[in-house]
Amino acid sequence: MRLPPRVLVPGARFTAGEAVTLPEAEARHLEVSRFGPGAEVVLLDGAGSRAGAHLSSDGRKAVVCELLPARGEPLRRVTVLLGVGELSRVEWAVEKGTECGAARFVLVAAARSQRAHVAAAASKLERLRRIAAEAVKQCDRTVVPEILVPSPLAAGLGLCGGPLFVARPGAPRLVPGAVPDLTAVVAVGPEGGFDPDEEHLLDEAGAVPIGLGGRILRLETAVIAALVQLIDDDAR
Amino acid sequence: MRLPPRVLVPGARFTAGEAVTLPEAEARHLEVSRFGPGAEVVLLDGAGSRAGAHLSSDGRKAVVCELLPARGEPLRRVTVLLGVGELSRVEWAVEKGTECGAARFVLVAAARSQRAHVAAAASKLERLRRIAAEAVKQCDRTVVPEILVPSPLAAGLGLCGGPLFVARPGAPRLVPGAVPDLTAVVAVGPEGGFDPDEEHLLDEAGAVPIGLGGRILRLETAVIAALVQLIDDDAR
Numbered sequence: 001m002r003l004p005p006r007v008l009v010p011g012a013r014f015t016a017g018e019a020v021t022l023p024e025a026e027a028r029h030l031e032v033s034r035f036g037p038g039a040e041v042v043l044l045d046g047a048g049s050r051a052g053a054h055l056s057s058d059g060r061k062a063v064v065c066e067l068l069p070a071r072g073e074p075l076r077r078v079t080v081l082l083g084v085g086e087l088s089r090v091e092w093a094v095e096k097g098t099e100c101g102a103a104r105f106v107l108v109a110a111a112r113s114q115r116a117h118v119a120a121a122a123s124k125l126e127r128l129r130r131i132a133a134e135a136v137k138q139c140d141r142t143v144v145p146e147i148l149v150p151s152p153l154a155a156g157l158g159l160c161g162g163p164l165f166v167a168r169p170g171a172p173r174l175v176p177g178a179v180p181d182l183t184a185v186v187a188v189g190p191e192g193g194f195d196p197d198e199e200h201l202l203d204e205a206g207a208v209p210i211g212l213g214g215r216i217l218r219l220e221t222a223v224i225a226a227l228v229q230l231i232d233d234d235a236r
Numbered sequence: 237m238r239l240p241p242r243v244l245v246p247g248a249r250f251t252a253g254e255a256v257t258l259p260e261a262e263a264r265h266l267e268v269s270r271f272g273p274g275a276e277v278v279l280l281d282g283a284g285s286r287a288g289a290h291l292s293s294d295g296r297k298a299v300v301c302e303l304l305p306a307r308g309e310p311l312r313r314v315t316v317l318l319g320v321g322e323l324s325r326v327e328w329a330v331e332k333g334t335e336c337g338a339a340r341f342v343l344v345a346a347a348r349s350q351r352a353h354v355a356a357a358a359s360k361l362e363r364l365r366r367i368a369a370e371a372v373k374q375c376d377r378t379v380v381p382e383i384l385v386p387s388p389l390a391a392g393l394g395l396c397g398g399p400l401f402v403a404r405p406g407a408p409r410l411v412p413g414a415v416p417d418l419t420a421v422v423a424v425g426p427e428g429g430f431d432p433d434e435e436h437l438l439d440e441a442g443a444v445p446i447g448l449g450g451r452i453l454r455l456e457t458a459v460i461a462a463l464v465q466l467i468d469d470d471a472r
């Protein structure tokens with residue numbers, strides 16, 4: 001079973017019967033993948049709208065045939081406060097975290113984040129956003145998670161509302177159903193973890209430790225393991 | 237907090253007061269990482285033995301000072317029947333699955349596995365085993381998971397005992413505590429999933445479908461999401 005290709009058209013408005021101009025990269029990708037005139041596609045604006053459409057004869061537009069309900073979006077909006085590590089690991093964390101349903105990534109320039117890694121992440125925000133967008137298309141969800149520029153933990157916490165969790169070795173697993181709220185935040189430290197000042201800050205903010213099993217997980221593995229516990233609601 | 241380096245010495249026997257010759261690659265790695273004579277290391281035989289030791293003056297041996305209890309090993313031994321995909325994804329699945337506590341990976345040449353991918357995985361078993369060994373050291377567990385050569389699903393199933401699960405989109409999450417057994421098997425299909433014949437085989441074998449959320453997960457993400465649900469016992 002091959003799903004119709006998903007095409008991201010940020011800022012577009014979908015109206016049945018009307019044509020939408022595709023971003024050039026998307027049109028080219030469809031052409032290379034041999035989707036010709038009339039081919040069925042699914043349009044996403046990346047912000048919650050989804051529509052079925054057919055490619056125009058020149059492959060540069062798509063004519064909307066029907067609006068579709070959002071899919072792949074968990075009911076709970078989970079923000080990941082992501083301690084910055086090596087760029088490749090941040091990239092994987094964003095890709096995998098998007099697959100697992102994260103609503104937002106707030107990059108954290110943690111005390112133990114290496115400066116070079118923070119600088120790399122800050123200069124590659126557009127790349128990280130593209131990775132999130134590609135993952136949204138691949139995993140068949142509707143909304144592209146936001147990715148915020150690296151900031152210290154205190155500033156990152158200030159951007160977040162809802163119950164706060166922190167991945168901490170040795171802590172107990174989250175009991176399913178324990179989070180009734182529609183938003184939640186989970187902090188995942190960089191390699192070496194958050195430092196004592198940061199842990200204190202998290203404790204002061206009422207962070208509930210959640211365990212990820214009895215082993216030391218890489219950044220990107222920890223993000224997945226935390227999200228699998230926190231996003232336990234069926235996607236709509 | 238920096239843990240002492242973990243050093244893998246397959247087949248070694250650890251006895252307090254006796255010296256163990258380190259594999260050349262391990263000795264070189266310690267030297268490059270500036271661990272000198274007398275440095276504290278943790279020796280692993282990869283099969284369940286663990287010992288504290290100190291490097292000898294030439295850095296080629298380590299003298300065992302005490303036997304240590306195993307750590308990082310879940311009580312439940314979970315085998316992953318892993319539908320072969322692109323080599324890079326199989327590598328990540330092995331690395332991440334090892335971090336998450338998998339006991340064994342049985343590679344499955346599934347109906348929808350591409351032949352080239354199966355050939356690549358079969359020819360890179362040693363590389364996959366090295367990746368698992370490195371992950372064991374990194375995540376601070378004790379036993380290196382086995383990795384078995386790709387075989388069709390029926391043959392792979394024949395190698396496994398214990399309750400069988402299959403990752404299937406749309407299925408409900410596993411209820412925590414639902415698996416009382418000390419062994420379990422989880423089948424994760426390749427890109428595109430298992431084909432109808434394979435799904436039938438799994439159903440006949442009594443496989444219980446487990447859901448991984450309402451999105452389409454990549455192979456390596458699915459392995460983590462399944463293991464997080466199946467390995468819910470605290471590591472010893």
